[in-house]
Amino acid sequence: MAEPSTASTRLIGVDELGERQVSAVETPHGTLAVGLLDGEPFAVSNRCRHLFAPLGQGRVLDGCLECPWHAARFDVRTGRMTRGPQGAFKPLAGVVKGTTGARPLKTYPVTLRDGAIWLEG
Numbered sequence: 585m586a587e588p589s590t591a592s593t594r595l596i597g598v599d600e601l602g603e604r605q606v607s608a609v610e611t612p613h614g615t616l617a618v619g620l621l622d623g624e625p626f627a628v629s630n631r632c633r634h635l636f637a638p639l640g641q642g643r644v645l646d647g648c649l650e651c652p653w654h655a656a657r658f659d660v661r662t663g664r665m666t667r668g669p670q671g672a673f674k675p676l677a678g679v680v681k682g683t684t685g686a687r688p689l690k691t692y693p694v695t696l697r698d699g700a701i702w703l704e705g
């Protein structure tokens with residue numbers, strides 16, 4: 585498998601993000617969840633640490649990236665889960681959050697320019 589390029593790679597236009605402000609994007613590092621939070625771009629691994637839902641189908645809400653399946657929330661700057669899964673999983677939310685804390689989402693360097701989010705390096 586080829587090494588990712590060290591050049592910038594255009595990931596997605598801001599106007600393509602839609603209301604959810606996040607989308608799944610194919611990149612040299614595989615599929616990432618790419619979006620905007622408070623005007624800052626982010627790119628994180630696309631699989632939720634709970635049951636591997638595609639986070640690119642989630643949404644940005646209350647300063648976090650929220651999982652589309654059970655509404656766990658992630659800090660996109662650190663990749664850490666800030667709220668465990670809700671709904672039927674809510675009684676276990678603290679345990680899930682605690683056990684996944686050592687395995688945050690991987691984060692990737694991105695910039696915002698020319699109306700798009702770019703992967704750097």
Ligand code: FES
Nearest residue numbers: 632634635651654
């Ligand atoms: S799969 Fe993400 S919270 Fe359950």
